[in-house]
Structure formats: structure tokens, C-alpha cells
Amino acid sequence: MKTKQKIFNTRMKKYLIITLCTLAIISCKSEKKDNGKINVVTTTSMITDLVKNIGGDYINLQGLMGSGVDPHLYKASEGDVSKLSEADIIFYNGLHLEGKLVEVFEKMAHQNKKTIALSDALDENTLIGSEFFASNYDPHIWFNVDYWKEATKYVVKQLSEALPEHQAVFKANGEAYLNKLEALKTRLNKIIQTLPEDQRVLVTAHDAFNYFGKSFGFEVVGLQGLSTATEAGVQDVQKMSDFIIDRKVKAIFIESSVPRRTIEAVKAAVNAKNHDVEIGGSLYSDALGNPDSIEGTYIGMFEYNVNTIVNALK
Structure with a gap:
């Protein structure tokens, strides 16, 4: 008898839980409809x-x-x-x-x-x-x-x-x-006009800025391609370093959503060839900044990026 009672109690508990969950769902739906x-x-x-x-x-x-x-x-x-x-x-x-x-x-x-x-x-x-x-x-x-x-x-x-x-x-x-x-x-156009056209070369961790380049007249070169799922190899780093030296690029940029080690490797490769290039700052590419900052908005992010790029490349 005790065993049967336990089974009955267990089934009742499950029934009550299901009933309560159902009522909660109905309540949530009605609340959504009301507001x-x-x-x-x-x-x-x-x-x-x-x-x-x-x-x-x-x-x-x-x-x-x-x-x-x-x-x-x-x-x-x-x-x-x-x-x-x-x-x-x-x-x-x-x-x-x-x-x-x-x-x-x-x-x-x-x-x-x-x-x-x-x-x-x-x-x-x-x-x-x-x-x-x-x-x-x-x-x-x-x-x-x-x-x-x-x-x-x-x-x-x-x-x-x-x-x-x-x-x-x-x-x-x-x-x-x-x-x-x-x-x-x-x-943005007004800010970019302060940078000579021959200095508008943007080197970043991956190809997130091609539409920016096309819109505002920048040559854009990314180390990792369009997706960060593809990793850069030693040959990619060496090729990029040669490009930077050949084009006399003053600064390269890390990205907030991409590990900085790839760009640091490029800087090291350039320095190893007795040339100097600075890391011009961190750009927001695939995500905005912190929600409580101006960079946490699309407009604030874009303006911050352009100011950072132009100031570093001047």
C-alpha cells in the first residue's frame, strides 16, 4: 500500500508541475498580448x-x-x-x-x-x-x-x-x-578629407572593412580574409609585412573582436626587416563597444573608427 501511495503522490506532483507550467505559459502569453x-x-x-x-x-x-x-x-x-x-x-x-x-x-x-x-x-x-x-x-x-x-x-x-x-x-x-x-x-567624409589620398591604406586583422574602403576611398588589406574562421599563416604574415614596407604604411590596426596576436605578429615581422610600423589602435569591426559608451552605438562606433584610422595614418 505504501508503494502504491508513493507512486500516486509522484504522479500527482508531476501533474501539478505540468499544470503550473501550462498556466505560467498561458499567463506569459496573455501578458504579452495585454502590453x-x-x-x-x-x-x-x-x-x-x-x-x-x-x-x-x-x-x-x-x-x-x-x-x-x-x-x-x-x-x-x-x-x-x-x-x-x-x-x-x-x-x-x-x-x-x-x-x-x-x-x-x-x-x-x-x-x-x-x-x-x-x-x-x-x-x-x-x-x-x-x-x-x-x-x-x-x-x-x-x-x-x-x-x-x-x-x-x-x-x-x-x-x-x-x-x-x-x-x-x-x-x-x-x-x-x-x-x-x-x-x-x-x-565622416569631412574627417577623411584631412588625410591625403596616398595615405589611405587600411591594414587590419581581417577583411571587415571592404565596404568602408569602397565608400570612402581606402585601400583595405586584411590578414585573415572575410571570416575570422580562417587563420593566417606564416606566409600571410610575411606577405603582409612586405606590403606594409613597400607602401610605407605608418600604422596597422587590431580589432576589438579578433585576437590581437595576428597584428602583433605582422608588426614584429616588419620590425625584423629594420622597418617600423605602429599599431594605430583598436577598431570595432564585427561588434560595437560597451553598451554604456558612445562606441556602443552604430553611429558612435563608426565615428570613433574613422577618427582612429585618420589620426594614426596622418
């Missing part, structure tokens, strides 16, 4: 900042990747999968930037989750191609301000469709942000 917000998840910090500027207080926003996080190598944790499962909309970069999350996004799509790649807003014919990268396109689209304007319009469109009652607010937020981006572009 009128939708759950939005973003991947990179650049996208999080963009969506925040458009969605404001009308969305529950969660970003997966924080400051200094490399999206090329990022793997989803159990907590990330949970966030994605609870999302109404998922915004990501696309073009295989978040390479290790592709399978997760595919599963989300099968669950009828709305997954939105910002790169879909762009004309593929204008993108920088690469035979060495899985998507055949450079994914670092945020370093073209005009592309980021298109991404802004795309986010406005998607949020307006999801919450049509707030369409006017999203449109107004979008227009205000587009004005800020245009003002940013003007400031």
Missing part, C-alpha cells in the same frame, strides 16, 4: 542598436551578441535557443555572417518563426563578392552607411507589418534615424 509588445531577437550588436532605434518602447528586444563578440565563430547557447524560440521576429545579418547559427535559423523557419536577414534589403549586384567565402558575398554590410539606410527602411517595414497600430511611430523613428545616418556620412 501590446512583440518579442524581437537580434544577433549582432549593430542590428540590436538599429532595431532599438526603430522599435523603441513598443517591442521587447533581446540581442544575442554583446560587445567584443565575433559573429563568425558564435555558437548558440541553450539560453539563446530559448530566446529564439520565444521570439516573434528574429533579425539577423545574413550572407553567412552568423555562420554557426544557420542551422538554428532553419529550424526556426520550420516552426513558422519570422526570420529576417537585413542583407535581403540590398541589391546583390552591388555587394562585394568573394570566391573564398561561403556566401560569395562580403557580409560586413554595416560599413556602408547607404546600406545601413536601406536596412533601416527594411526594419521599419517589418515592424510596421507586425504592429500596424504603431506604424506611424516606426516610420517617424525611421526617418529620424535616417537623418542621423546622413549627418554621420557628412561628418
Whole structure:
């Protein structure tokens, strides 16, 4: 009898737990419906900042990747999968930037989750191609301000469709942000004009700045290629050091989301050949700065990068 009683008690406990969990889920769903917000998840910090500027207080926003996080190598944790499962909309970069999350996004799509790649807003014919990268396109689209304007319009469109009652607010937020981006572009051009054209050579850890170079007239050379998943070898370092010496490059740059040892190896190789090159500073490439800093915003990050580059190369 005692054994049967224990089995009964165990089954009752399981039933109560399941019931409570079900009630909790129902409660959460009703709460979401009552406050009128939708759950939005973003991947990179650049996208999080963009969506925040458009969605404001009308969305529950969660970003997966924080400051200094490399999206090329990022793997989803159990907590990330949970966030994605609870999302109404998922915004990501696309073009295989978040390479290790592709399978997760595919599963989300099968669950009828709305997954939105910002790169879909762009004309593929204008993108920088690469035979060495899985998507055949450079994914670092945020370093073209005009592309980021298109991404802004795309986010406005998607949020307006999801919450049509707030369409006017999203449109107004979008227009205000587009004005800020245009003002940013003007400031950047003014800063860059102070640097002679023959000194506009940007050497970094990996090829994250090709769109920047194309937009603002810089020759860009990255040690690791488009993805940090490919490591630089000794020959790559030697080839880069010869390039720096030949072009009389004054400074090279590390990146906040990439280990600094690769660029330090290049500097050492240049010094070993009786030439000197400085490390001009750390640039934000695949992630923004700390959220409580000016570099924690897309606009602040971009302006910081350009000031750092120009000051070091002068």
C-alpha cells in the first residue's frame, strides 16, 4: 500500500508541475498580448542598436551578441535557443555572417518563426563578392552607411507589418534615424578629407572593412580574409609585412573582436626587416563597444573608427 501511495503522490506532483507550467505559459502569453509588445531577437550588436532605434518602447528586444563578440565563430547557447524560440521576429545579418547559427535559423523557419536577414534589403549586384567565402558575398554590410539606410527602411517595414497600430511611430523613428545616418556620412567624409589620398591604406586583422574602403576611398588589406574562421599563416604574415614596407604604411590596426596576436605578429615581422610600423589602435569591426559608451552605438562606433584610422595614418 505504501508503494502504491508513493507512486500516486509522484504522479500527482508531476501533474501539478505540468499544470503550473501550462498556466505560467498561458499567463506569459496573455501578458504579452495585454502590453501590446512583440518579442524581437537580434544577433549582432549593430542590428540590436538599429532595431532599438526603430522599435523603441513598443517591442521587447533581446540581442544575442554583446560587445567584443565575433559573429563568425558564435555558437548558440541553450539560453539563446530559448530566446529564439520565444521570439516573434528574429533579425539577423545574413550572407553567412552568423555562420554557426544557420542551422538554428532553419529550424526556426520550420516552426513558422519570422526570420529576417537585413542583407535581403540590398541589391546583390552591388555587394562585394568573394570566391573564398561561403556566401560569395562580403557580409560586413554595416560599413556602408547607404546600406545601413536601406536596412533601416527594411526594419521599419517589418515592424510596421507586425504592429500596424504603431506604424506611424516606426516610420517617424525611421526617418529620424535616417537623418542621423546622413549627418554621420557628412561628418565622416569631412574627417577623411584631412588625410591625403596616398595615405589611405587600411591594414587590419581581417577583411571587415571592404565596404568602408569602397565608400570612402581606402585601400583595405586584411590578414585573415572575410571570416575570422580562417587563420593566417606564416606566409600571410610575411606577405603582409612586405606590403606594409613597400607602401610605407605608418600604422596597422587590431580589432576589438579578433585576437590581437595576428597584428602583433605582422608588426614584429616588419620590425625584423629594420622597418617600423605602429599599431594605430583598436577598431570595432564585427561588434560595437560597451553598451554604456558612445562606441556602443552604430553611429558612435563608426565615428570613433574613422577618427582612429585618420589620426594614426596622418
